[in-house]
Amino acid sequence: MMDAAFSHAVVWLSLMQNDQQPDVIHTQIYWLLGVVLGLLVIAYVTGRLMKRYPDHSLNPAMIEQFNHRIRVWWLMGAIFVAGFLMGRATTIILFGCISFWALREFITMTPTRRGDHRTLFWVFFFFTPLQYALISFSRDTYAQWFGDSSRDFYGVYSIVIPVYALLFIPMRIAFSDDPKRFLERSAKIQSGLFICVYCLSYAPALLNLSLRTSAGEPWGDLDSHLPNAGLLFYFILIVQLGDVLQYLWSRLAGRRVIAPKINASRTWEGLLGGVTSTTVVGALLWWATPFQFWQAACMSMVVATMGFGGSMVMSAIKRDRGVADYGTLVQGHHGVLDRIDSLCFAAPVFYHLTRYFFSQVY
């Protein structure tokens, strides 16, 4: 299945690679990367030590969960390094593969009927690659094709799924002559495509922006190997931090559970504490972004809140289906969707705020 997404994406590789030279990446990114790498090493060593010298006041299942999370972060880090080394196209393809896998988990979990088969085929093999292909086209490609260097494909990729795919899905299902639970089936496929593909694709779409500071100064190294990589990295870092901090706050100070039937471990204290501390950390990292201190604080607050909301929505879907997490859905698979739910909900909001306030919109 990865191959399928891959071959679709590889077609565009040649289109995009003409303007890429292995260049110096923004120095701030190196700093940020260094700090994160250091933290990851510390976390990794701590996790190993906790496993080797068990402290009986700690729950072993919790330590296992901690170590699993660290492993996932190393994997994310590896994806990032691959992206940095190999450029824009690779990064977008990797995000496309993650979307594809997440959608696979989503649809596996929600029951569909025989009549949805061909619709699903379109969703997996047409709309998903199309969305990432559109994102991968840079402004240069647009200029090459239409002779207009002032635009890119934003006008297409921002509506192709929420308008055209959402119209296409019920149409195709209706043609399959099975009226049973029609609206429910359409909605399931629509939300799967929307959350797993459309929303997540806004994360790599950050690479397309021409960033400006709020004073109108161009920001970042536009000629670099992977422009805006720092901002993408900052965004993912904040989302992950938000996840961890709300978890810690919930464990340490959590009393009032928000919605016990949906998720028994998410509390108001976790939400408030998590969002506040993420805001502080995000603001302190303002130097790696085009934002000023207070702007970085606002961005981080929005991102952390949206991420929390996204995890709640995914919990609700899981409870409705009666599964604990997407990883146990089919044994042996670690749930991708469990790890990216907050990313999916935060990405479009972060993208649009950045686009309207911190980039030159053509």
Add this chain to the structure above:
Amino acid sequence: MAVTVSLLAGLAKLLSGSTVRWIDCQPDTCQRIYFANHTSHLDALVLWASLPRELQPLTRPVAAKDYWDRGPIRRHLAKSFNVMLIDRTKVKVHQSPVEMMIREMSDRYSLIVFPEGGRSSGEEVGEFKSGLYYLGKKRPDLELVPVYMENLNRVLPRGEVLPVPLLSCISIGAPIWLEAGESKSDFLLRARDAVCRLREL
């Protein structure tokens, strides 16, 4: 031929995202009959590809000759996977499908059979045909291993050509044998239960 096999097996595994669970049963080179529910063309291929590499040459899917002998592509596929083709149309006294299977498997091969006799269209496991009973009766030394294939009917349902890459799960359960004095219908019900029970485990 080896290329066809590894290519198709790899593709089928990738498309069906299959995980294999061995429940109270371990891979072994002893002679076995794997019997499974049948919902998709991919069933035999995915089950075969899920077995450990050293068991694959020893395990042969059983299929209907009238279907797989039509056209060069089907014939090539059947030959590549060393499929045991059984003629459903010409059943004679010493030429019954069970006799042929026993003769062909000799003391070497294991078989993959689908006792429902054809692909069912939904989640429900259909009635089992009696072949499994006669196999167990004539060769009491064979391990009869139940297999439940989950979600493959959604990956490639009956009558569709293009697959949808969902995740699937293959559960291989503890072997059963024909009990002394067990009637045909009792045994077939028990075998069907053994397959269905894997769904809950």
